[in-house]
Amino acid sequence: MTTDTTLVLGATGKTGRRVAARLRLRGVPVRAASRSSGTRFDWSDPTGWDAALRGVSAAYVVPPSVPGPVHAFVARAEAAGVRRLVLLSGHGADTWGDSDFGRDMRSAEDAVRGSALEWTVLRPANFAQNFDEELWHAPLLAGELALPAGPVGEPFIDLEDVADAAAAVLTEPGRHAGRTYELTGPRSITFGEAVDLISRATGRPLLYRQISPAEYTAALVEQGVGEEDAHHVAEMFVLMEQGLIAGTTDALAGLLGRAPRTFEDYVLRTAVTGAWGR
Numbered sequence: 001m002t003t004d005t006t007l008v009l010g011a012t013g014k015t016g017r018r019v020a021a022r023l024r025l026r027g028v029p030v031r032a033a034s035r036s037s038g039t040r041f042d043w044s045d046p047t048g049w050d051a052a053l054r055g056v057s058a059a060y061v062v063p064p065s066v067p068g069p070v071h072a073f074v075a076r077a078e079a080a081g082v083r084r085l086v087l088l089s090g091h092g093a094d095t096w097g098d099s100d101f102g103r104d105m106r107s108a109e110d111a112v113r114g115s116a117l118e119w120t121v122l123r124p125a126n127f128a129q130n131f132d133e134e135l136w137h138a139p140l141l142a143g144e145l146a147l148p149a150g151p152v153g154e155p156f157i158d159l160e161d162v163a164d165a166a167a168a169v170l171t172e173p174g175r176h177a178g179r180t181y182e183l184t185g186p187r188s189i190t191f192g193e194a195v196d197l198i199s200r201a202t203g204r205p206l207l208y209r210q211i212s213p214a215e216y217t218a219a220l221v222e223q224g225v226g227e228e229d230a231h232h233v234a235e236m237f238v239l240m241e242q243g244l245i246a247g248t249t250d251a252l253a254g255l256l257g258r259a260p261r262t263f264e265d266y267v268l269r270t271a272v273t274g275a276w277g278r
Contacts (some may be wrong), residue, residue, distance in 0.1 A: 010062035018163035028038030053080035067107035092245035101235035
């Protein structure tokens with residue numbers, strides 16, 4: 001257990017706010033940083049990085065959506081005396097090849113691995129909470145989710161499990177140095193199956209429809225997403241359909257000594273909140 005200050009980037013985001021809460025509950029001093037936090041951190045504005053890094057021993061790093069900045073951040077972290085970095089990346093990054101998807105995460109992994117610091121990389125699968133936080137929430141509220149995903153399953157992982165894993169790694173110095181953890185849920189399910197589970201739990205007639213990557217890109221652009229960003233998101237589904245990242249791992253069980261939460265557990269917890277309508 002460490003009681004040194006830990007910097008949590010993306011502290012108002014999906015993983016960051018969960019990680020920060022867990023660290024505080026363990027009695028670890030946290031410096032929460034984001035564009036809207038008391039400690040301001042913006043990947044596009046390096047002038048604030050040194051203040052965020054001052055006096056911290058470890059950092060939880062959620063990389064930006066563009067390649068490059070994490071290299072400069074790691075150099076600043078080394079100069080500031082930071083000893084450990086825990087990086088959030090993506091499941092199966094080694095299998096992505098030359099895909100346009102994930103260049104940001106692969107660049108960030110190169111940055112931390114090339115540093116002199118103690119580093120750990122967490123590679124979670126798609127978050128279950130994407131169905132109620134951002135991404136696929138609004139379409140479900142409207143009654144239909146349309147994505148370029150077909151019969152190949154995805155081992156959705158619960159964000160609470162990701163945060164538990166990050167908190168464990170951050171508070172156990174030395175044990176996870178130089179390790180990469182592929183984090184998945186206990187089984188793979190298709191998007192159609194996921195939507196069906198949500199439909200049954202809520203009692204709402206929710207539909208899933210498979211569309212092409214080009215159709216999905218066009219739909220995202222129509223919603224206001226930049227064309228390049230929309231293309232990158234669609235490329236994720238192209239990778240998923242190859243089946244290279246559909247398998248599950250036992251990494252979470254090895255880290256936490258318990259099985260990962262099921263998708264059904266996530267659906268039950270979320271349905272009672274009214275997130276998908278009452």
